[in-house]
Amino acid sequence: MSRKKIVAGNWKMNGSISGNSTLVAGIEPAESVEVIIAPPFVYLSEVGQAISGKSGIEMAAQTCHTEASGAYTGEVSPQMLRDVGCTWVILGHSERRQYQKEDSELLLAKTKAALAAGLKVIFCCGEPLDVRDANQQNDFVEQQLRETVLTLPAADWKNLVIAYEPIWAIGTGRTATAQQAQEMHAHIRQVIGDALGEDVAQSVRILYGGSAKPDNAPELFSQPDVDGGLIGGAALKAVDFNGIIAAAKNF
Numbered sequence: 001m002s003r004k005k006i007v008a009g010n011w012k013m014n015g016s017i018s019g020n021s022t023l024v025a026g027i028e029p030a031e032s033v034e035v036i037i038a039p040p041f042v043y044l045s046e047v048g049q050a051i052s053g054k055s056g057i058e059m060a061a062q063t064c065h066t067e068a069s070g071a072y073t074g075e076v077s078p079q080m081l082r083d084v085g086c087t088w089v090i091l092g093h094s095e096r097r098q099y100q101k102e103d104s105e106l107l108l109a110k111t112k113a114a115l116a117a118g119l120k121v122i123f124c125c126g127e128p129l130d131v132r133d134a135n136q137q138n139d140f141v142e143q144q145l146r147e148t149v150l151t152l153p154a155a156d157w158k159n160l161v162i163a164y165e166p167i168w169a170i171g172t173g174r175t176a177t178a179q180q181a182q183e184m185h186a187h188i189r190q191v192i193g194d195a196l197g198e199d200v201a202q203s204v205r206i207l208y209g210g211s212a213k214p215d216n217a218p219e220l221f222s223q224p225d226v227d228g229g230l231i232g233g234a235a236l237k238a239v240d241f242n243g244i245i246a247a248a249k250n251f
Contacts, residue, residue, distance in 0.1 A: 006034045007033055008035075008228070008231065009038060027238055030245050036057070036088055036122075048084050058088060060090055064077060065078070065113070088119060089120075090124065092107045092144075092148070095170075112152070115156055121159065123149050126141065126165030129167070132166065149162070160204065165230070170210055185208070206226065209229065222251055
């Protein structure tokens with residue numbers, strides 16, 4: 001089955017009004033690639049306006065709350081994200097799991113809320129270094145999925161994308177080899193198939209989220225179960241991001 005590649009840029013806690021404008025203007029989307037950018041909350045409205053006249057780029061938020069509104073100081077609801085032009089939200093990122101102590105119960109609630117509000121979800125999973133070194137990464141990632149998105153009905157999966165993050169390869173300069181990425185992506189696809197059927201497994205897109213760059217993107221994207229990337233640092237420079245988009249066009 002042919003799956004359209006996704007290149008999603010997670011800006012994390014980076015950006016400025018002037019810098020964002022330059023970055024967005026420099027991104028060169030490709031018709032054959034789904035391009036998504038995820039700025040911090042405070043820049044969503046501004047970036048949303050900037051991409052409204054530039055076809056081929058969609059916008060994601062980096063997280064959301066479980067409720068539509070209410071007395072939740074500092075939080076942002078999925079409905080508010082839709083209101084400023086988001087079509088996607090990233091949930092379960094390893095940094096949110098680590099620093100904000102987001103667990104499976106909360107992430108499942110957030111995912112349900114986002115889907116109910118009409119957002120599509122990039123759901124992250126992945127193992128830390130000690131789990132990888134113990135060769136327990138398959139069981140670890142499978143449990144993350146079984147506690148969360150695998151409890152959702154198959155119909156919801158048309159609006160779900162999985163991003164595999166080898167946590168030991170995020171911001172460390174280390175990158176999983178293309179073979180390591182393919183092995184985990186294939187395992188994730190098999191787990192999805194076992195739980196929800198082969199149709200869902202073959203249609204869902206699974207992104208690699210561990211320090212992808214223009215130089216290693218072609219090898220990563222050539223793997224049969226790697227359907228694009230969730231990009232961190234390289235998404236902050238248009239030339240690098242464009243290089244990754246260009247790599248995705250070839251597969």
